[in-house]
Amino acid sequence: MAANGYLIVSALLFAIGVVGVLARRNPLVMFMSIELMLNAVNLSFMTFAHFLNSVDGWMFVFLVLTVAAAEVVVGLAIIVSIFRARRDIDVDELSSLKG
Amino acid sequence: MIGTTIAFYVLAAATLLSGAGVVLFRDAVYSMLSLICNLLCLALFFLLLGGLFIATIQVLIYAGAVMVLFLFVVTMLAPDAQAAGTPAPGRQIWQWGAGTGLAVILAGSLIVALTSGAVARDARAAGGDPGNGLAEHVASLGGNVEAFGYALFHGFSFPFEVTSALLVVAVLGAVVLGRRASRS
Known part of the structure; x- marks a missing residue:
């Protein structure tokens, strides 16, 4: 299987994630879409590691995995504390920071 | 194959x-x-x-x-959270249309960039037997985990250490955010 197939899957997956962030209004689903995008990039890294015969791509996947874990922890904590404060997590309603 | x-x-x-x-x-x-x-x-x-x-x-x-x-x-x-999923219908359609349109453009340009970019060209030039060099390299180090660990501590040790700092900061952030506001 040529590299192009994997890269096209990765690009499509990234685009699906972008649709999720742009069109959904539930912050939890937007968060899942961000995870989707991170994983699409991971697939690209693994593909390039495979086809360039180098292990360096694995390192980037590992770092992305760590950053994603940290991001999930902090992001979910923020969502939970917003939910506690106003019992409502529709992103369109969260406009109190608007200038 | x-x-x-x-x-x-x-x-x-x-x-x-x-x-x-x-x-x-x-x-x-x-x-x-x-x-x-x-x-x-x-x-x-x-x-x-x-x-x-x-x-x-x-x-x-x-x-x-x-x-x-x-x-x-x-x-x-x-x-x-379910209640948030049922908004005013007109606006929702507009958002989906714009989002999907932009994503199609993005997907097209990503596919072109990924499949014809410099890295993809290098990957194609790397040989007719992709993955074999990687498999040999992994086998020469004694296995998949060994190859991963070798690469991690030869050239990626600083990012690895920064990772630990990042995780500590994330844990602290979660603790601070998760605390009941009434206590402070």
Whole structure:
């Protein structure tokens, strides 16, 4: 299987994630879409590691995995504390920071 | 070889379908389960690409630990989070149209950039037997985990140390944010 197939899957997956962030209004689903995008990039890294015969791509996947874990922890904590404060997590309603 | 091709197409279809499921399901819990399915499919992709150890930590950490945390929060907030999914209809259609249009443009340009960019050209130039060099390198170091550890501590040790600082900061942030506001 040529590299192009994997890269096209990765690009499509990234685009699906972008649709999720742009069109959904539930912050939890937007968060899942961000995870989707991170994983699409991971697939690209693994593909390039495979086809360039180098292990360096694995390192980037590992770092992305760590950053994603940290991001999930902090992001979910923020969502939970917003939910506690106003019992409502529709992103369109969260406009109190608007200038 | 034909087996790899069939596996690729089946996995590609499963990955894209479960990815679309994340965005399209109304219920956040279904989106979540679809995302877990997507992560498992990607772990299989990583196996196909020779990354046994990365596939393992993808299943253990991502599809396991991170997603359990996610599912916990989703089910905790679920009843009220569903209400957020039914907004004024006119606006919703506008958002979906604009989002999908932009994403199609992005997907097209990403495909062109990824498949004709410098890295892809290097990958094609790397030889007619892709993955073999990687397999040899891994075998010469004694295995997948050994190759991963060798690369991590020869050239990536500083990013690895920074990772530990990042995780500590994330844990502290979660503790501070998760504390009841009434105590302060």
